[in-house]
Amino acid sequence: MAEAALQALQVFANADRLxxxxxxxxxxxxxxxxxxxxxxxxxxxLLPYVFRLDAVAAVAVLTGALAVVHTSDTxxxxxxxxxxxxxxxxSVIEGHPLARQGQAARALSAAFLSSMIGGLLGALGLTLxxxxxxxxxxxxxxxxxxxxxxxxVSFAGSLLGKDVRKGLLSGLMGTLLGLVGPSPxxxxxxxxxxxxxxxxxxxxxxxxxGIFGVAEVVDLLARGGSIAQVEGLGRGxxxxxxxxxxxxxxxxxxxxxxxxxxxxxxxxxxxxTWMAYGHxxxxxxxxxxxxxxxxxxxxxxxxxxxxxxxxxxxxxxxxMVPGSASAAILVGALLRYGILPGPRILTDHLDLVYVxxxxxxxxxxxxxxxxxxxxxxxxxxxRVPFAKLGxxxxxxxxxxxxxxxxxxxxxxxxxxLGALGWFMSAAGWPRAPFLIGFVLVGPMERYFxxxxxxxxxxxxxxxxxxxxxxxxxxxxxWASIQRLRRTxxxxxxPSRQSGRRxxxxxFLTAWxxxxxxxxxxxxxxxxxxARELPLLVAGAGILLSVAQLFAVFRGxxxxxxxxxxxxxxxxxxxxxALAGFVVLTEWVGFLLTAAMFTLWVCLxxxxxxxxxxxxxxAVLAVLVGRLASLLSLHLPAGRLGL
Numbered sequence: 001m002a003e004a005a006l007q008a009l010q011v012f013a014n015a016d017r018l019x020x021x022x023x024x025x026x027x028x029x030x031x032x033x034x035x036x037x038x039x040x041x042x043x044x045x046l047l048p049y050v051f052r053l054d055a056v057a058a059v060a061v062l063t064g065a066l067a068v069v070h071t072s073d074t075x076x077x078x079x080x081x082x083x084x085x086x087x088x089x090x091s092v093i094e095g096h097p098l099a100r101q102g103q104a105a106r107a108l109s110a111a112f113l114s115s116m117i118g119g120l121l122g123a124l125g126l127t128l129x130x131x132x133x134x135x136x137x138x139x140x141x142x143x144x145x146x147x148x149x150x151x152x153v154s155f156a157g158s159l160l161g162k163d164v165r166k167g168l169l170s171g172l173m174g175t176l177l178g179l180v181g182p183s184p185x186x187x188x189x190x191x192x193x194x195x196x197x198x199x200x201x202x203x204x205x206x207x208x209x210g211i212f213g214v215a216e217v218v219d220l221l222a223r224g225g226s227i228a229q230v231e232g233l234g235r236g237x238x239x240x241x242x243x244x245x246x247x248x249x250x251x252x253x254x255x256x257x258x259x260x261x262x263x264x265x266x267x268x269x270x271x272x273t274w275m276a277y278g279h280x281x282x283x284x285x286x287x288x289x290x291x292x293x294x295x296x297x298x299x300x301x302x303x304x305x306x307x308x309x310x311x312x313x314x315x316x317x318x319x320m321v322p323g324s325a326s327a328a329i330l331v332g333a334l335l336r337y338g339i340l341p342g343p344r345i346l347t348d349h350l351d352l353v354y355v356x357x358x359x360x361x362x363x364x365x366x367x368x369x370x371x372x373x374x375x376x377x378x379x380x381x382x383r384v385p386f387a388k389l390g391x392x393x394x395x396x397x398x399x400x401x402x403x404x405x406x407x408x409x410x411x412x413x414x415x416x417l418g419a420l421g422w423f424m425s426a427a428g429w430p431r432a433p434f435l436i437g438f439v440l441v442g443p444m445e446r447y448f449x450x451x452x453x454x455x456x457x458x459x460x461x462x463x464x465x466x467x468x469x470x471x472x473x474x475x476x477x478w479a480s481i482q483r484l485r486r487t488x489x490x491x492x493x494p495s496r497q498s499g500r501r502x503x504x505x506x507f508l509t510a511w512x513x514x515x516x517x518x519x520x521x522x523x524x525x526x527x528x529x530a531r532e533l534p535l536l537v538a539g540a541g542i543l544l545s546v547a548q549l550f551a552v553f554r555g556x557x558x559x560x561x562x563x564x565x566x567x568x569x570x571x572x573x574x575x576x577a578l579a580g581f582v583v584l585t586e587w588v589g590f591l592l593t594a595a596m597f598t599l600w601v602c603l604x605x606x607x608x609x610x611x612x613x614x615x616x617x618a619v620l621a622v623l624v625g626r627l628a629s630l631l632s633l634h635l636p637a638g639r640l641g642l
Contacts, residue, residue: 020057024064025363029370031065032072055337056355062330063359068367070305071115074298075371078107080393081216088305089435090277092212094290094297101293109240110295111302112371114251117244118303119364121255122262122310123357129263129314143459146447147468165548166429169512172541174437176519177202179537183530184442185449190530191522197409202417206401206410207438210417211424211431213397214578218422221390221605222570243295250280250296251303258304262311271443272311274436276304291430310360317341317353387606391598392620398581399590399624399633406634408586415578422571426563427505445533502552502562509545509552516541589638595621 027046046065050058073088078095091111098107180191181201192198244251254276261272280300281290290297316331318341331341339349401414424431451459459465516538523534563571577600584593595617602613628635 017057017060020053021060021064021359021363022366024061025068025367025370028065028068028363029072029367032069033075050333051336055334055339055352058333058337059330059352059356060359062333063356064363064367066309066330067119067306067360067363070302070309071112071119071364071367071371074108074111074115074302078104078111080389081212081220088273089208089212090273090301090432091298092216093277093432094294096216097291097293098295098298103239103293106240106243107293107295107298109238109372110243111240111298112368113241113244114254114299114302115306116364116368117251118255118258118306119310119368120361121252121303122259122307123361123364125255125259125307126310126313126357126360127354141455141459141462141464142447142450143455143462144464144468146444146451146459147465147472165544165551166427167433169541169544169548170424170429170431171433171437172537172544173512173515174207174434174439175441175537176437176516176534176541177207177434178438178441179445179534183526184446186527186529188527188530190526190534191519195409197405197407200405202413203404203410204439205404206413207417208435209397209401210414211421211434214394214414214418215421215425215431217390217393217397218418218571218574218578219425219567220386221574221601222567224385224387224605240295244299247296247299250300253279254300254303255307257300258307259311261304262308263314271439272308273301273305274432274439276300277432278436306364313356313360317345317356385606387601388608390605391601394578395594395598395620395624398585398594399628399635402590402636403633408582408636411582411585411636415575415582418578419575422575423504423508423511426568426571427502427508429508441533448533449529504563504568505552509549513542513545513549516545585636585638587639589640590635591621591625592638594624 024046046061050061053061070088074091074095077088077091078099081092081096081099091107095104095107095111098104178201180198182189182199189199257276257279258272261275277297277300280296281287284290284296313330334341339345339352345353398411398414401410404410421431423429424434520535520538520542523531523538525531526534577597581593581597584596598620599613599617602608602616603610606613608616624635627633
């Protein structure tokens with residue numbers, strides 16, 4: 001094996017191939033920065049061009065792009081509050097508050113270094129897995145995989161903060177939304193309301209961009225000013241490096257979690273980052289700091305998401321079972337060259353496997369270096385009045401969301417989920433559990449159906465299930481013990497029962513209750529096999545939402561920060577403008593609508609001079625058109641064909 005690794009290095013260490021690797025890295029960085037794109041878009045865009053190359057160069061280009069997408073997607077998440085990809089949503093939770101505190105450079109540098117180390121550890125894990133992964137993966141059955149998805153969902157309990165009921169309701173809402181579409185256990189589509197778009201479910205990039213991205217941008221535009229709320233950039237990128245060195249074992253644990261999530265089918269980078277984030281929150285004594293800008297909440301997930309991509313390659317190369325959609329494209333590229341992934345690849349094309357490993361390791365270092373070099377300048381964007389950046393950011397998110405399925409339903413869902421995300425933020429509801437529930441309900445239901453059909457109830461006696469069950473409840477038992485140790489007399493505990501009845505909270509809770517009631521009624525009409533999980537989710541949601549409704553009307557659990565009436569009105573106006581954006585796009589097309597929306601934001605919110613606003617709008621329209629042409633992106637043409 002050492003001989004094959006050295007041979008691969010000799011083949012790989014060629015000036016032309018290294019130049020192509022750099023081209024793949026740059027492409028991955030650019031795509032990662034664009035909101036909603038991610039690894040699947042990066043390799044999809046590069047695929048038509050790499051077929052003109054030899055197999056080694058093609059694999060190097062694709063691997064280089066995959067290795068850096070989850071490094072650069074942090075830039076948008078931290079600076080703007082819009083996830084560059086679904087896997088970087090955790091960086092919004094901790095990195096964006098740091099940017100608003102003037103510590104964007106620190107957050108970015110910690111994320112870049114963690115990503116680089118996670119990528120290197122992932123490459124090392126991929127190397128070591130070659131002789132041992134086969135028996136390990138084959139030893140896992142559906143019951144163990146089902147328990148692993150439950151383990152991932154259980155980490156949502158670590159993210160709930162002080163309002164446990166709100167956190168659970170958020171997770172159940174995401175789970176219910178994830179059940180929209182075809183049932184894996186019965187030939188029936190659930191909750192489609194006669195819409196062809198909903199028959200396949202709502203794409204994950206649209207959900208992540210709506211709940212986090214649109215909601216955050218709307219709030220920033222309504223609030224006014226710049227992203228950072230204090231002067232200066234903090235102690236900069238060197239402080240981020242020191243943070244990573246200080247929490248070096250957290251980087252290792254995050255990488256291990258990421259590799260494991262990559263190895264397991266149907267989990268991937270998004271689940272891996274949430275599991276790493278949940279782990280660091282669950283194992284921390286000062287959990288109240290998370291969600292407000294804790295650097296540890298960046299380090300662990302960023303280490304995990306780069307390691308996930310390496311973990312994806314283990315089932316992809318050894319068993320031809322792609323761990324993600326982007327890995328599936330890599331399989332397609334290998335098949336185009338007559339290379340069949342599977343156990344035989346270790347004997348027939350072992351040198352190519354090591355080319356992938358070398359490419360991944362080198363791309364992780366180069367990609368992080370490029371992002372490091374740009375981080376001080378990028379962090380200064382947080383001092384620019386956000387009204388000048390808001391329109392291009394929203395246009396980029398709409399463009400990225402539309403690429404998910406290239407239907408107008410993507411834009412409708414984006415705005416609707418953006419409104420939901422804004423209401424959740426204004427009412428003090430955590431949004432992280434929502435995305436966790438949405439991501440994990442798919443594999444959870446599939447593994448549960450397989451387990452029930454093949455094992456009955458005997459799966460509960462399997463040793464692996466018991467081990468994973470212990471791992472599932474251990475963090476919560478430990479957290480309960482810690483709370484009991486820190487228990488203070490009731491007179492010393494500040495009461496959160498303020499007696500306030502917040503209109504936004506009342507409206508959201510009533511709406512959520514109605515959604516769960518409608519969900520239960522519709523689920524009851526489904527056929528057996530398709531209705532069990534929806535009924536369970538909707539039933540639990542009804543019980544919790546009714547309890548929350550009583551608490552809200554009594555003035556309990558009021559959000560700590562209530563938006564000012566003027567800010568609420570401005571946010572609602574922006575949401576209405578986004579709804580108008582979707583309607584106009586349907587009729588006159590994306591490009592003209594984007595120009596009209598940008599001009600409106602420049603004149604009304606940014607208070608630009610009319611001449612400068614027109615020039616700004618024209619430049620943005622040209623850039624969007626050129627970007628769409630260069631990356632082969634689809635733009636809605638509109639019914640009028642304008």
